[in-house]
Amino acid sequence: MNERTSNAADPASAVTMDAVRFHEYGEPAAVLRLDRAPVPGPGPGRIRVAVRACGLNPADWALCRGLFAAELPRGIGLEVSGTVDAVGEGVTGVAVGDAVLGATDYAVERSAGAAHFAVLKHWAPLPEGLDPVRAAALPMAVETSHRSLDHLGVAAGHTLLVHGAGTMVGFAAVQIALARGARVIAAAGTTYAGDLRAMGAAVTPYGDGMAGRVEEAAGGPVDLVLDTAPAGGAMPALVAVADGDPRRVLTVSDPEGAAAAGARTSFDKDAPRALHYDVLGEFAQRAAEGRFTVPVARTFPLGEWRTALDISQSGHAHGKLVLLPAALRGHLPA
Ligand SMILES: NC(=O)c1ccc[n+]([C@@H]2O[C@H](COP(=O)([O-])OP(=O)(O)OC[C@H]3O[C@@H](n4cnc5c(N)ncnc54)[C@H](OP(=O)(O)O)[C@@H]3O)[C@@H](O)[C@H]2O)c1
Numbered sequence: 001m002n003e004r005t006s007n008a009a010d011p012a013s014a015v016t017m018d019a020v021r022f023h024e025y026g027e028p029a030a031v032l033r034l035d036r037a038p039v040p041g042p043g044p045g046r047i048r049v050a051v052r053a054c055g056l057n058p059a060d061w062a063l064c065r066g067l068f069a070a071e072l073p074r075g076i077g078l079e080v081s082g083t084v085d086a087v088g089e090g091v092t093g094v095a096v097g098d099a100v101l102g103a104t105d106y107a108v109e110r111s112a113g114a115a116h117f118a119v120l121k122h123w124a125p126l127p128e129g130l131d132p133v134r135a136a137a138l139p140m141a142v143e144t145s146h147r148s149l150d151h152l153g154v155a156a157g158h159t160l161l162v163h164g165a166g167t168m169v170g171f172a173a174v175q176i177a178l179a180r181g182a183r184v185i186a187a188a189g190t191t192y193a194g195d196l197r198a199m200g201a202a203v204t205p206y207g208d209g210m211a212g213r214v215e216e217a218a219g220g221p222v223d224l225v226l227d228t229a230p231a232g233g234a235m236p237a238l239v240a241v242a243d244g245d246p247r248r249v250l251t252v253s254d255p256e257g258a259a260a261a262g263a264r265t266s267f268d269k270d271a272p273r274a275l276h277y278d279v280l281g282e283f284a285q286r287a288a289e290g291r292f293t294v295p296v297a298r299t300f301p302l303g304e305w306r307t308a309l310d311i312s313q314s315g316h317a318h319g320k321l322v323l324l325p326a327a328l329r330g331h332l333p334a
Pocket residue numbers: 057058059140144163164165166167168169170187188189190191192206207228229230231252253266267312315316317318319320
């Protein structure tokens with residue numbers, strides 16, 4: 001479509017685009033499809049971007065299964081980079097043509113980031129030197145890890161276990177905790193073990209015997225635990241390694257385990273309500289300078305979303321999976 005023909009003031013624009021959406025709730029492979037959808041207009045306080053790259057997350061599949069359920073159809077794709085093509089009422093500091101990265105307004109819109117155009121609720125300028133593909137991998141991992149580390153109170157001098165440090169949230173958390181001056185033990189698979197060690201973390205495999213290996217590496221129990229592992233079942237071991245105190249353990253991925261053990265979750269009543277997208281610009285700048293990274297495993301044209309879904313659902317994505325809705329089709333990150 002010709003983006004200049006779209007009317008930002010008219011949310012019910014008749015101009016359509018490609019978007020990966022679902023029209024009923026269910027398993028993502030069954031309900032998702034590449035659709036023609038109206039190009040959304042940005043409401044007050046929002047911007048619209050022509051999407052360059054869209055990071056996929058386990059949360060996308062949870063949306064299909066009914067997380068944050070709302071009127072259907074709806075789209076997937078929570079984080080993007082792109083070029084601003086329309087600015088909503090009351091928005092200042094950003095203009096049509098600016099390159100940005102940010103988080104989509106998935107709860108309101110009928111399409112999200114896996115589309116040619118997306119409405120963003122949170123954004124930051126794309127710094128010079130940051131590849132748009134790498135930029136699209138940042139928002140969710142940065143926001144979740146930064147918010148979770150603050151919720152746990154991680155600071156200089158703490159010994160922190162990041163369980164699932166090979167997930168993108170965990171990988172980001174290790175970097176942020178080390179930058180705060182914490183000592184970090186990373187329980188991770190082999191994919192990023194070398195990178196985690198190079199950053200300064202002590203690395204041990206997850207799975208059987210993890211608690212003993214962590215205590216050996218730490219010289220005793222750890223102060224705090226952040227659990228980002230996509231598979232549950234480790235909570236008793238995580239509480240044990242936190243000297244038996246479940247309140248020193250925060251999970252972003254195992255609410256059932258947390259409820260059984262009395263551990264904390266990012267959905268607790270006392271959890272910070274505000275999302276931490278205000279730090280996105282700072283971390284994008286760090287990424288542009290090579291001081292922070294969320295690795296990209298693979299990119300896909302929008303039409304190959306199903307391959308990305310299969311890899312993600314294997315539980316071993318080994319980095320961020322990124323859709324390229326248009327201009328960067330075929331681009332591979334260096
Ligand atoms: N509450 C929130 O606000 C929030 C926000 C974002 C994400 N999350 C949740 O946080 C979790 C991580 O998300 P993500 O996007 O960072 O995941 P991800 O990058 O897709 O995680 C995939 C990686 O997990 C590793 N893994 C697989 N099984 C594991 C296990 N049993 N223990 C430890 N690591 C294992 C695999 O690495 P190896 O093959 O190398 O082991 C794989 O590459 C997900 O459960 C997600 O739903 C929650």
